[in-house]
Amino acid sequence: MSVHRDLLIGGRDVPAASERTTEDFDPYTGEVFATVAAAGAADAERAVGAADAAFAGWSATGPAARRRVFRRAADLLEARTDEAVALMAREVGATGPWARFNVGLAADFLRETAAAMSRPRGEVLATNEEGALSLALREPLGVVAAFAPWNAPLILGTRAVAAALGAGNTVVLKASEQAPVCGGLFVAGVLREAGLPDGVLNVLTNDPADAAGVAEALIADERVRAVNFTGSTDVGRIVGAHAARHLKPALLELGGKNAIVVLDDADVDHAVHAAAFGAFHNSGQICMSGDRILVHASLAAEFTEKLAAKAASLPAGDPREPATVIGPLISQTAARRVAGLVADAVERGAAVLAGGGEPAGAVYPATVLAGVPRDAALHREEAFGPVVSLAEFADDDEAVALAGDTDRGLTCGILTENGTHGLRVARRVRTGIVHVGDQSVADEPMAPFGGVGASGFGRFGGRWGLEAFSNTRWVTLATRQPHYPF
Template identity: 75%
Template structure:
C-alpha cells in the first residue's frame, strides 16, 4: 500500500496550495513507495509565517518543558525503531543494521539536545566602568531554514532540527526528495507527538524538479534568520551562495574524500575489518566513508589479499534481508554514476581487484581498485558508493601527503597499535575529524562534527550546535550613575 503524506505547516497536515504531489520510489524494487505533497513558493511562505508566529512562544517556553519534549521524542524514536527501519528500507534502500545505527544515534542526539537546553549560555564580562556589570548572553536567532539529506535520514533529519529547536529557534525543514518521510515527516511526527507546539517545526516536501526554486525561496525569505544544510559539496556551494547573498549565517556539512591509513604497526586482521566497515557501511553512502585506503608498504601484500577476499564475500541485494551488507544505492542513476567513475579509472590505468562491471538497477557491486591515477575522476571526486582505492606509502610523511591531497577535509581513520605514533600522524592531517586506531565513520552527539575546506564550515554537536544557532548579545547593567563630559 502506497503511503500518502501532506505538508506539515503550523502543526497541521495540509496539501500543497497547488494540489500537486510527487512520488517517492523504492530504489530496490523501482515501485512507488509513497506520494507526498509537492510544495511551491507560496507553501514556503506559509511555512515561514507559521514558524515566525510560533517563535516568541517557543523561545519563552520554560527549559524544563522544552527538555521534556526532547526526552519524550527520544523514547518515541526507540519505540518506533521498526517503523524507521521500514521507511529507510523503502525510501533509500537502507539495511536493518544501518537503520538501527540511525535510531540509536538520533535518539542520543535528541537527549543531548535536551541536556543543552539547561546548559549555561553566557558569560560575565570584566567591565571597564566602575560599578558596571557586563554580560555576554546567547539568544535564539529566529526562524532557521534546515535542509536534511537522504543517506542517513533519521540521524541527519534529527540533526537538521534538534540543536536549532533546543536553542529556542523555530524551523522550516526541507527534507531530501529521496527521503521525505524518513528525514522529514517521520522526525516531525516524533516531536509533534512528544508535545512540540504547532509551528515550531514545519516540513516542506517538493518535487525534485522544484528543489532549486523551493530552496531559494526559503533562504531568501526575509524572516529566515539562518541556514542549516547537510549534503553534497556541489549543492552546498549553491546554498552557501544564496545565504551569503542575503547576509545570513549558514552551517554547511558537505562531502568528504576520506582516507583510512594503515600504519606499519597495525594489526592487519583488525585493519581489514575496520577498513571494510569504514568503506562499505551503507554501501559507501556516508559523508565519512573511506574512499581511500592507504597501507604501509610492509603490510600491503597481506592486507590486500585479506581485504579483497573479505570485500568479495560481502552479501549484497535486498535491504530488507537482515544479512545484507551491500544494499542498493539511492537511485539507478547513482549506481550508474559510480560505475562511470570506476570505468573512467580503469580506462586511465587502474586495476579492479574485485567488483566493477555494470550495476543491476540500483545495485553496484562492492569494488576495490588499485593504481588509480591522478587524472582519473575518482581520484578527486567523492565516490559515495561501494568503491575504494587502495594505495601504499613508505613513510608517515608520504601517508599524510596522500591523505591531504584533497579539498574535502572531513574525517580520517588511522589504524595503529601505537597511540603515540597515531597521534603524530593525526596532527599532520587537514581534517575536521580524525579517529586513531579506528576507521573514518564515527559520530557522537556531544562531539564537534564538521570539516575543513570543501567539506564545509561550522560544527554540529554539543555546545557547538547551540552556538551555531544562537547569537551573542552584549548587555551591561550600570549600578551607579555615570558621569558624562557634557
C-alpha cells in the first residue's frame, strides 16, 4: 500500500499549488511506493518566502539553542533506525547494512554540526589605525537552496541542510525525485520533531519533468543567497551555470571516476576484500565507488583471479533479504544504462571476468572487466553501478598517471602494507580525498569532503561546512574620533 506526502512549507504539510502529485517507485518490485506533491515554480516561491520570513529569528538564535535541536534530532534519528531501514529498502532498494550506515553517519553529521556551532566565528585583525579595533566576523548568508541526491538519502539529505542550518541560515531543500521521502521529508520530519522552528527548513518534492523549472526558480529567486548541490557532474554544470548567472556562491559536490591502486607491497587477500567493498557497496551507487582498480603487474594474475571469484559469489536480489549484497539499482533504466556501458566496452575489446549480461529488472550482477579500451564510454563515464575495470601498471609513475587519467578527481584508495610508500604515491595523486591502506569509500563528518576538477568545488564537513554557508564581514570600531584631512 502506498503512502502520500505533501510539501513542507512554513512548518505545514501543504499540497502543491496546482494540486498535482507524482509517483515514487520501489526499484526492486517496480510498484508505487508513495505519491508526493508535485511542486512547481509557484511552490518554490512560497517555500523561499517561508524561509526568508524565518531567517531573522533563526539567525539570531544562540548556538546553545541550535545545538540542542541538532543533538535531539540525532537521537531521534537513531531511535527510528528500523523505520529508516525499511523506508530505504522500499524507496531506493538499499540493503540493511547500507541503510544502517546511512542512519549512523547522518546522526554523526548532526552531532558534528552541533559541536561546530560555538567554535570561533571570527578573528581580531591587525590595523594601522591607532586606537581602533578591526574584526572579521562570520555571519549567515540568508536563504540557501539545497539539492539532495537519492543514492545515500539519509546521509546526503542531512548533509544538504545541516551545515547551512547550523551556520544560522534557513533552507529550501529540493529533494531527489527518486528519494523524496527518505532523502527529504523524513530528514525534515526528524528535525521538526526535535524542535526546529517553522519555516527554517522547507522541502519541495516534484515530478521529474518539472525538476529543471523548480531548480531554476529556486536559484533565480533574489531572496536565495547561496546554492548547495550534490549530484552528477552533468547536472552540476547546469546548476553551477544558473548560480553564476545570478552571482550566487554554489557548493558543488559532483561525481568521481575513482581509482583503487594496489601497490606491489599489498596483501593480496586483503586488497581483494577491500577493492570488492569499494567497488560493489550499495551496488556501486556511491560517488566514491572505485570504478577502476589498478594493480601492480607482479600481483595482477593472483589478484584478478581472486577478485573475479569474489564478485561472482556476491548474492544479488531483494534488498530486504539479509544475505543480499548487490541490491537493485535505483531503476530499471539505470540497470539498462549500466548493461549498455558493459556491452559497449565488450564490443570494443574488453573481457568479462565476472558478471555482465542483461539485468534482471533493476538488479545487475557484480561485474569485473579487464582491458577496457580508451574509446569505450566506461573509460570516461562513472559506472554508478556494480561494475569495475582492471588495469595493470609497472611502477609508481604509471600508477599515478593511470589514476589521474580523469577529470573527476574525488577520491582514491591506495592498498599497501608500507605506509610511507603509500603516502609517497598519495601525495602525487590529484584527488580531493585519498586513503592510504584502504579503498576509496570513506566519510567522516569532521573531515573536509570534496573533489577537484569536474568533481566539484567547496568542502563539506566540520568547520569547513559552516564556513561554506557563512560570509566574512569586516567590522571596525574607532575608540577615539579619527582625524580627517578636510
